[in-house]
Amino acid sequence: MSTRALPFAFGRTPRRVLPGFGLSLGVSLLFISLVLLLPMTGLFGQLAGLSLAEYWAIISDGRVVASYTVTIGAAALAALINAAFGLLLAWVLVRYDFPGKRLLDALMDLPFALPTAVAGITLATLYSSNGWMGRLLEPLGLQVAYTWVGIALAMAFTSIPFVVRTVQPVLEDLPQEVDEAALTLGATDGTAFRRVILPHLWPALVTGTGLAFVRSLGEFGAIIFIAGNMPYETEITALMIFVRLQEYDYAGASAIASVVLFVSLALLLAINIWQGRFARRLHGGRG
Amino acid sequence: MSIRLHNIGKHFGSGRQRTRALEPINLDIQEGELVGLLGPSGSGKTTLLRIIAGLENPDRDGGARILFGDRDVTDVHVRDRRIGFVFQHYALFRHMTVFDNVAFGLTVMPRRNRPTSGEIRARVHRLLEMVQLESLAGRYPAQLSGGQQQRVSLARALALRPDVLLLDEPFGALDAKVRQDLRRWLRHLHDELGFTSLFVTHDQEEALELSDRVAVMSNGRIEQIDTPDDLYRAPGNRFVFEFLGDVNHLEGEVRGGILTCGDARLSVELPDGPEELLLRPHEVRLVEAPSPEARLPATVTAISPVGAEVRVELAADWMAAPWLATVRHADYERLDLRRGQRLYVEPRRWHRFPEGRETRRDAPRASLA
Numbered sequence: 001m002s003t004r005a006l007p008f009a010f011g012r013t014p015r016r017v018l019p020g021f022g023l024s025l026g027v028s029l030l031f032i033s034l035v036l037l038l039p040m041t042g043l044f045g046q047l048a049g050l051s052l053a054e055y056w057a058i059i060s061d062g063r064v065v066a067s068y069t070v071t072i073g074a075a076a077l078a079a080l081i082n083a084a085f086g087l088l089l090a091w092v093l094v095r096y097d098f099p100g101k102r103l104l105d106a107l108m109d110l111p112f113a114l115p116t117a118v119a120g121i122t123l124a125t126l127y128s129s130n131g132w133m134g135r136l137l138e139p140l141g142l143q144v145a146y147t148w149v150g151i152a153l154a155m156a157f158t159s160i161p162f163v164v165r166t167v168q169p170v171l172e173d174l175p176q177e178v179d180e181a182a183l184t185l186g187a188t189d190g191t192a193f194r195r196v197i198l199p200h201l202w203p204a205l206v207t208g209t210g211l212a213f214v215r216s217l218g219e220f221g222a223i224i225f226i227a228g229n230m231p232y233e234t235e236i237t238a239l240m241i242f243v244r245l246q247e248y249d250y251a252g253a254s255a256i257a258s259v260v261l262f263v264s265l266a267l268l269l270a271i272n273i274w275q276g277r278f279a280r281r282l283h284g285g286r287g
Numbered sequence: 288m289s290i291r292l293h294n295i296g297k298h299f300g301s302g303r304q305r306t307r308a309l310e311p312i313n314l315d316i317q318e319g320e321l322v323g324l325l326g327p328s329g330s331g332k333t334t335l336l337r338i339i340a341g342l343e344n345p346d347r348d349g350g351a352r353i354l355f356g357d358r359d360v361t362d363v364h365v366r367d368r369r370i371g372f373v374f375q376h377y378a379l380f381r382h383m384t385v386f387d388n389v390a391f392g393l394t395v396m397p398r399r400n401r402p403t404s405g406e407i408r409a410r411v412h413r414l415l416e417m418v419q420l421e422s423l424a425g426r427y428p429a430q431l432s433g434g435q436q437q438r439v440s441l442a443r444a445l446a447l448r449p450d451v452l453l454l455d456e457p458f459g460a461l462d463a464k465v466r467q468d469l470r471r472w473l474r475h476l477h478d479e480l481g482f483t484s485l486f487v488t489h490d491q492e493e494a495l496e497l498s499d500r501v502a503v504m505s506n507g508r509i510e511q512i513d514t515p516d517d518l519y520r521a522p523g524n525r526f527v528f529e530f531l532g533d534v535n536h537l538e539g540e541v542r543g544g545i546l547t548c549g550d551a552r553l554s555v556e557l558p559d560g561p562e563e564l565l566l567r568p569h570e571v572r573l574v575e576a577p578s579p580e581a582r583l584p585a586t587v588t589a590i591s592p593v594g595a596e597v598r599v600e601l602a603a604d605w606m607a608a609p610w611l612a613t614v615r616h617a618d619y620e621r622l623d624l625r626r627g628q629r630l631y632v633e634p635r636r637w638h639r640f641p642e643g644r645e646t647r648r649d650a651p652r653a654s655l656a
Contacts, residue, residue, distance in 0.1 A: 175376065175378065177374045177376065177378035178378050178379075178380065180342055180365075180372075180374075180378070181372070181374060181378040181379075181380075181440075181443075182380075182391070182395075183342075183364075183365050183366050184340060184342070184365055184366070184370060184371070184372040184444070185366075185391055185392035185395065185443065185444075185446075185447065186366045186367075186392055186395055186396060186447060187366065187391075187392075187395040188366065188395075191395050195391075195395070196380055199380075199382045200381070200382060
């Protein structure tokens, strides 16, 4: 969007209808530099002290690699759970009227507002073997706290608003007439949902799920209490970074952090590119 | 296929907030007929259309029945009613091409009834040809104009060869010129394919021009249903009369065969008492001098000479609201009409709808030479 305006910014076009372009772009860039780019540069500065071999040795350490598997696996599971339930929640919030709807809507944001450590402790107490849920699940052979499942659960808890809040506005924009049209053409409810509604929500759903996934990759506070943190079993990557930091091994911490950063960045970029393509189609090839 | 409606009533909400949208309505539509539902917004016309489509349910308590031909569809789901429905805002599937939009109804059929993909392709192309959009089959709805989108929506509705086509303000969102074209084109299509259609509009000109019969609705009731001609010539009540065109009001007191209102006077053969007369703009004449029967002085406030006739707006102290008169261009030139000119109005004919009369068909229609 902004790239379209760029050619005008540097040429001497005296007439720009919308005022404040130079100022607003300048402030934006400054802000991004200070808040985003500067810390990232710091991170890479730390990496500069490492040789390639050392870097590789750190990030391919057995315990660290195990943490990747745990983190990515749990984050993927959490993202999938969120995709399903986030879609359902958004659907319920948009399409139906019921008492307490406003309250439920407000509750959606709670995982954002709640300190993640609070969420972590709560979940850990709830699912430990003498907690309310743990006591019920344990006899069934389901151990949640201090396992991989617990990690996924904590991740799902902290990232559900991403899906709900990205899908909700798109669903609100979709006129009811569109699914009515599908029904008048003989479609069953399932077909109408699959072929008409879902394709509309698809980009938002993928974005929301992607954001939830990326957020889960870096989650620390909520997970650490419920994970149990057993080496090779339930250690997450964020914990590995934390451990390095406690040992004053800043370069090692930065090396592991850079892996998380690259994975997140690549994923976000991929989603953005794909979504741009989809949007072009909906808006008649005009981008 | 004919449509028969029996006791279709509708309430929205519940408890104290229950409001009536439709009084129990009975309506018969013949096979192959094109009927317009005309009324101001909030008159219940769209609700009635949606009930016929099955997108809304009528009240359960009044013994409501909807029949398509001999088939009772009261409890049939919208997807099984075999209707085509055209929405005001097209409701196209934006992520599908024009072709896929039109083909949608065919591709979602149960597999055993579904035509082969070759047949579907042929049928969709025939439909697109019919709506003159073959060249745009590969486009997305966002790349089309409003009129084109509405044509796609029509082709989509016709793809399943419905017996009944329902259109909800189909031209409401389009500009005047496109609207005119589409109207003519829909009439043509209707005559050619012979389906039964029912369309909703708030535009009286559209309803009168397009329909075989028009049902005028207000406040959840059908006020009158008739051919456009009968409706205009013999309006059943005051609402219909006022809704179907511009109206001038003359309100005054009758004494000894003369109606007085301020300094206006008109001879009428009516009993003494308060009276209100209604006059169409083309039923009044503008003259330079009063006649023995009528002395209605007025001042010209605006003139619009565009079209077959000249529209003249008149004001006077005795008028509650400005009057409108249409005069021929010849008269306009002869009278040398100017703004601010003072002249006299002479009614050629007037109508009255005495209050409290519930008889619809035979409201008195007096005329004065």
